[in-house]
Amino acid sequence: MVQYIVRRLLWTIPVLLAIMTATFILAHAIPGGPFDFRGEKQLPESIRKNLERKYQLDKPVYVQLGKWIWDALRLDLGPSYTTRAQTVNDILKRTFPISFQLGLLALLLALCIGIPMGTIAAVKQNTVVDYGATFVAILGVSIPNMVLGPLLIWIFALKLGWFPAARWGTDYTQLHLGFFPPITSAKFWLHAILPAFTLGTAYSASIARLTRASLLQVIREDYIRTAYAKGLHSRRVIILHGLRNSLIPVATVLGPMFAAVVTGSMVVEQIFGIPGMGKYFVTSVTNRDYPLVMGATLMYSLLLVFANLLVDISYAWLDPRIRYD
Amino acid sequence: MRLRKARFKQERGDVGRSPLREAFHRLFKHRAAVIGGIYVILLILVALFVDTTIFAKIIGREPRPLIAPKHYAEVSFFERDLPPGTPGYPLGSDYLGRDILSRTLYGTRVSLSVAVVAATVSLVIGLTYGVISGFSPTGVDNVMMRFVDFLYGFPLLIFIILLQAYFKAVSRQGATGFIGVMVNIDKALGGMFFLFVALGILNWIGMARLARGQTLSVKQKEYIEAARAVGASNLRIVFRHVLPNIIGPCIVAETLAIPGYILTEAFLSFIGLGVTPPTPSWGLMISETYQGLRTYPWETLVPGAALATTTLAFNFLGDGLRDAFDPRLRGTYTK
Numbered sequence: 001m002v003q004y005i006v007r008r009l010l011w012t013i014p015v016l017l018a019i020m021t022a023t024f025i026l027a028h029a030i031p032g033g034p035f036d037f038r039g040e041k042q043l044p045e046s047i048r049k050n051l052e053r054k055y056q057l058d059k060p061v062y063v064q065l066g067k068w069i070w071d072a073l074r075l076d077l078g079p080s081y082t083t084r085a086q087t088v089n090d091i092l093k094r095t096f097p098i099s100f101q102l103g104l105l106a107l108l109l110a111l112c113i114g115i116p117m118g119t120i121a122a123v124k125q126n127t128v129v130d131y132g133a134t135f136v137a138i139l140g141v142s143i144p145n146m147v148l149g150p151l152l153i154w155i156f157a158l159k160l161g162w163f164p165a166a167r168w169g170t171d172y173t174q175l176h177l178g179f180f181p182p183i184t185s186a187k188f189w190l191h192a193i194l195p196a197f198t199l200g201t202a203y204s205a206s207i208a209r210l211t212r213a214s215l216l217q218v219i220r221e222d223y224i225r226t227a228y229a230k231g232l233h234s235r236r237v238i239i240l241h242g243l244r245n246s247l248i249p250v251a252t253v254l255g256p257m258f259a260a261v262v263t264g265s266m267v268v269e270q271i272f273g274i275p276g277m278g279k280y281f282v283t284s285v286t287n288r289d290y291p292l293v294m295g296a297t298l299m300y301s302l303l304l305v306f307a308n309l310l311v312d313i314s315y316a317w318l319d320p321r322i323r324y325d
Numbered sequence: 326m327r328l329r330k331a332r333f334k335q336e337r338g339d340v341g342r343s344p345l346r347e348a349f350h351r352l353f354k355h356r357a358a359v360i361g362g363i364y365v366i367l368l369i370l371v372a373l374f375v376d377t378t379i380f381a382k383i384i385g386r387e388p389r390p391l392i393a394p395k396h397y398a399e400v401s402f403f404e405r406d407l408p409p410g411t412p413g414y415p416l417g418s419d420y421l422g423r424d425i426l427s428r429t430l431y432g433t434r435v436s437l438s439v440a441v442v443a444a445t446v447s448l449v450i451g452l453t454y455g456v457i458s459g460f461s462p463t464g465v466d467n468v469m470m471r472f473v474d475f476l477y478g479f480p481l482l483i484f485i486i487l488l489q490a491y492f493k494a495v496s497r498q499g500a501t502g503f504i505g506v507m508v509n510i511d512k513a514l515g516g517m518f519f520l521f522v523a524l525g526i527l528n529w530i531g532m533a534r535l536a537r538g539q540t541l542s543v544k545q546k547e548y549i550e551a552a553r554a555v556g557a558s559n560l561r562i563v564f565r566h567v568l569p570n571i572i573g574p575c576i577v578a579e580t581l582a583i584p585g586y587i588l589t590e591a592f593l594s595f596i597g598l599g600v601t602p603p604t605p606s607w608g609l610m611i612s613e614t615y616q617g618l619r620t621y622p623w624e625t626l627v628p629g630a631a632l633a634t635t636t637l638a639f640n641f642l643g644d645g646l647r648d649a650f651d652p653r654l655r656g657t658y659t660k
Binding site for chain 2: 012015018019022023026027029030031032135138139141142143144146147149150151153154158259260264266267270271281282285286293297300301304305308
């Protein structure tokens with residue numbers, strides 16, 4: 001097991017290197033540099049040259065890439081060209097935990113809704129409950145974030161006034177800058193429920209469909225019949241014997257899903273005015289803020305890589321037949 | 326005697342139906358899929374006839390709105406932000422006084438074009454790659470699949486964003502040669518062409534995996550062996566025996582991927598890297614108006630409803646197709 005994890009971790013090194021190289025080349029290939037302002041803000045040629053020399057943008061791309069990798073290995077992601085008071089490290093330290101918290105909440109919500117819904121639909125296969133759950137699931141998959149977000153704001157924040165529509169983190173971010181949501185703060189929940197729900201709905205729906213499909217297959221296995229024959233309570237059979245094995249396909253999609261949740265939060269962050277990482281990524285691309293592009297991409301890629309690793313490890317726990325030797 | 330006759334009749338009835346007809350029979354029994362299919366056909370009609378582009382191109386005149394009451398970029402400075410039901414603006418007008426109904430109707434064009442073209446591009450690339458990989462010797466197959474696994478670890482959305490930023494900057498700057506031709510096509514299509522390219526280039530990976538798996542399983546079948554025995558060439562085997570047998574599941578999978586393309590287009594337009602304004606895209610319309618939600622909710626909710634119903638219809642249709650063409654896979658769709 002340890003050997004397997006080490007091997008997987010070693011495999012991530014070339015993957016990360018390739019991702020970062022591709023990002024670097026693509027970002028630099030976009031015409032226009034970070035200091036090519038137009039109109040009134042246009043800089044004199046000499047100042048632009050000096051600025052580019054200061055950030056070593058006049059060197060060949062491979063030298064810049066090498067320098068970036070060397071700095072990144074020492075956990076220094078460089079300066080940000082647009083917000084010069086902050087380095088990329090500062091910006092990511094401030095914004096990444098917010099995106100992470102939001103993604104984590106959305107995914108937990110998706111699991112808490114999706115798995116029970118799928119289980120109930122599978123147990124009551126081909127009944128009204130099943131059809132209803134399937135319909136709700138397709139509906140949930142189909143409603144995009146950018147539609148659900150404004151809709152929820154309109155109903156729950158503007159018409160009913162139950163939740164705030166924006167102003168995330170105005171009261172508590174200074175206190176809670178950890179990776180885990182400040183679950184004891186009531187204000188946090190007031191702010192978090194709508195965005196987490198917006199982000200999580202689509203995923204809860206697809207988790208529900210997956211759970212239903214794989215549980216339906218598992219229920220027909222012999223060992224489930226054996227468990228019933230032993231006289232076990234049906235709830236115990238379904239939850240302990242059936243569900244655990246049917247969660248393997250669910251675990252498979254959780255890895256990419258978590259990465260997609262955090263990237264997908266770009267829209268939700270913008271709609272709900274959440275100061276997360278998504279907005280910075282988009283603006284940094286349009287501003288040619290290369291170090292910030294690289295830093296944000298690195299965070300996303302690390303997240304993707306580790307989420308996939310966690311998924312692979314969780315297989316072994318879910319299905320003891322799987323061995324990584 | 327009568328019993329045997331009845332059974333004979335029944336067996337003959339079964340024989341008379343081809344698998345394809347059987348599948349369509351199952352599809353038409355799937356009520357949600359039929360509704361979704363009708364909605365998709367309506368959308369296609371709207372996209373084709375929202376204005377007279379098709380006839381205008383043939384006769385050589387300026388296109389005029391046909392289904393849509395107005396042109397999508399028709400600005401009326403004194404009729405801004407009107408609520409739905411105002412005479413002349415059935416679903417209201419937006420912050421520039423443009424008719425929301427017309428813009429939403431025109432928006433089907435972008436969404437459907439992206440859906441169709443991105444799906445075709447990714448189907449063609451993925452199928453080619455997958456079949457070649459599945460048909461190659463083990464060594465080549467391994468290398469090709471390692472490459473796919475490798476790409477699987479890439480954060481694709483980020484690369485789509487970067488590619489779009491690249492295309493946008495190139496088309497703003499102007500270019501010559503091959504890229505110049507692409508830029509001109511893109512301008513003529515209101516910024517859609519590069520969306521097709523970016524989405525198509527990056528979404529063939531799943532299709533390649535599926536096509537390879539299908540090819541591998543078909544490759545073992547007796548009829549391939551028979552074809553080989555009578556001396557059919559590899560090319561003939563691929564086109565006559567392998568492709569027809571694997572195309573069904575691949576098309577079904579691609580239909581299920583279409584809502585994803587539509588949502589990605591909406592997402593890119595939302596963050597300002599999609600179509601070029603004033604080309605109406607639902608994502609762009611939402612991003613332009615969601616901040617005025619408190620006062621003018623219809624400006625966001627109308628295109629939102631269009632977007633949601635379209636993805637819903639495609640999901641229903643894809644679900645029905647999958648159930649019809651491959652009953653074994655029932656309910657195993659993953660997002």
